[in-house]
Amino acid sequence: MPRRPRLATALLLLLSGFAARAQPVVIRAGRLVDPDKGTASTNQQILVEGGVIKAVGPNVAAPAGAQVVDLSDRTVLPGLMDAHTHLCLTMTTQGGQGLNELLQRLLAATLLETNARRALVGAKNARDMLESGFTTVRDVGNAGNYADTELRKAIEEGMIPGPTVINAGRIITPLGGQYHGLHAERPDLGEPEYLYADTPDQMREAVRKNALFGAKVIKIVVDDQPYLYSVEDVKTLIAESKRAGLKVAAHAATEAGVRVAAEAGVASIEHAYTASTEALQLMKKNGVYLVGTDFTRSAAEAMGMADYHQKVVDRLKRARAVGVSIAYGTDIVFPAPGETRGTLSVAGIESFQEAGFTPAEILRFMTTSAAKLIGVDGHRGAIKTGMAADIVAVPGDPLADASVLRKVSFVMKDGKIIKR
Ligand SMILES: [Zn+2]
Numbered sequence: 001m002p003r004r005p006r007l008a009t010a011l012l013l014l015l016s017g018f019a020a021r022a023q024p025v026v027i028r029a030g031r032l033v034d035p036d037k038g039t040a041s042t043n044q045q046i047l048v049e050g051g052v053i054k055a056v057g058p059n060v061a062a063p064a065g066a067q068v069v070d071l072s073d074r075t076v077l078p079g080l081m082d083a084h085t086h087l088c089l090t091m092t093t094q095g096g097q098g099l100n101e102l103l104q105r106l107l108a109a110t111l112l113e114t115n116a117r118r119a120l121v122g123a124k125n126a127r128d129m130l131e132s133g134f135t136t137v138r139d140v141g142n143a144g145n146y147a148d149t150e151l152r153k154a155i156e157e158g159m160i161p162g163p164t165v166i167n168a169g170r171i172i173t174p175l176g177g178q179y180h181g182l183h184a185e186r187p188d189l190g191e192p193e194y195l196y197a198d199t200p201d202q203m204r205e206a207v208r209k210n211a212l213f214g215a216k217v218i219k220i221v222v223d224d225q226p227y228l229y230s231v232e233d234v235k236t237l238i239a240e241s242k243r244a245g246l247k248v249a250a251h252a253a254t255e256a257g258v259r260v261a262a263e264a265g266v267a268s269i270e271h272a273y274t275a276s277t278e279a280l281q282l283m284k285k286n287g288v289y290l291v292g293t294d295f296t297r298s299a300a301e302a303m304g305m306a307d308y309h310q311k312v313v314d315r316l317k318r319a320r321a322v323g324v325s326i327a328y329g330t331d332i333v334f335p336a337p338g339e340t341r342g343t344l345s346v347a348g349i350e351s352f353q354e355a356g357f358t359p360a361e362i363l364r365f366m367t368t369s370a371a372k373l374i375g376v377d378g379h380r381g382a383i384k385t386g387m388a389a390d391i392v393a394v395p396g397d398p399l400a401d402a403s404v405l406r407k408v409s410f411v412m413k414d415g416k417i418i419k420r
Contacts, residue, residue, distance in 0.1 A: 132342025
């Protein structure tokens with residue numbers, strides 16, 4: 001007997017869901033930014049229907065029953081993007097100084113936490129990122145045993161709020177992963193956090209495994225052990241990834257690693273902390289994006305790597321002079337009092353400001369440029385007819401002062417209002 005009411009309730013929920021999705025929204029934008037051009041137009045209206053931008057202009061008629069969102073006192077822009085996140089990883093800030101110490105702490109964090117906890121951490125960080133204005137992220141691994149795939153699916157199904165996630169699955173590395181201090185009796189401790197691949201056959205198998213288990217990008221580590229992947233190794237990984245329709249993001253922190261990754265032609269190099277100007281020129285020549293994870297002074301201090309801040313600012317200045325393509329990427333994994341993963345991630349613009357980038361350039365790295373690297377530029381990263389309705393708003397003028405991006409006060413994701 002209770003069957004019928006339950007069915008009716010289910011139908012009602014389904015219909016109300018459709019109704020909510022079908023109701024058009026008209027956003028009145030005081031200023032509307034076009035990041036590609038670095039310009040803004042005043043008094044624009046954006047019609048959103050079914051999660052998609054249907055019209056943009058000064059005289060867009062509001063259809064009957066449309067919800068009107070008045071942002072006439074704010075600047076409206078496309079949702080922000082972060083091309084280097086680790087949503088399913090939060091590390092403690094206790095411990096010593098230096099990169100080696102940091103990687104020891106990574107070992108502890110990833111070995112002692114269950115996959116279930118990693119997924120929950122991911123859900124929390126995903127919501128925080130979205131609320132700070134990030135509507136798309138490229139999540140580059142460190143998610144246990146594919147917790148990132150489950151996180152992506154849960155967001156796509158509407159189960160939990162979060163940005164569009166392009167996830168890497170397990171990071172492919174030579175034996176040992178990114179752990180420093182593993183010994184010969186237990187080299188296996190690095191898995192499943194990492195996916196070991198040393199021979200060309202293992203590399204092809206690793207890429208296929210990731211593709212099969214839901215990865216949307218392939219992340220490799222070129223230079224975190226005494227031995228590096230060779231140019232041939234990286235080319236093997238790129239070729240197999242290409243067959244699966246996936247791009248390759250390469251962790252390379254050293255000059256030698258950057259040169260290998262750039263020569264092989266990966267889609268992006270992550271970190272490149274101290275890359276020489278010549279290495280940056282090679283990246284430009286081969287169309288390789290720099291995702292510099294350019295830690296602010298306080299982020300670098302939290303990591304026990306205070307000296308890295310000035311290094312990345314100097315490298316950013318040289319990258320600007322060379323003209324390397326840049327996509328914004330943060331690598332934030334440490335918490336800070338009173339901050340969320342989202343607020344810490346958007347704070348990364350400080351380093352770009354210190355390196356002398358204009359607000360328009362910074363905004364482009366966080367929208368259209370990141371969209372191209374991530375591979376979503378066909379439908380996200382701009383406010384244009386036919387694009388997904390990923391829209392944020394800030395007080396003030398982000399083309400005059402990029403700092404206002406830290407005050408995102410409205411977020412719409414795929415047409416759904418998340419924050420206002
Ligand atoms: Zn990282």
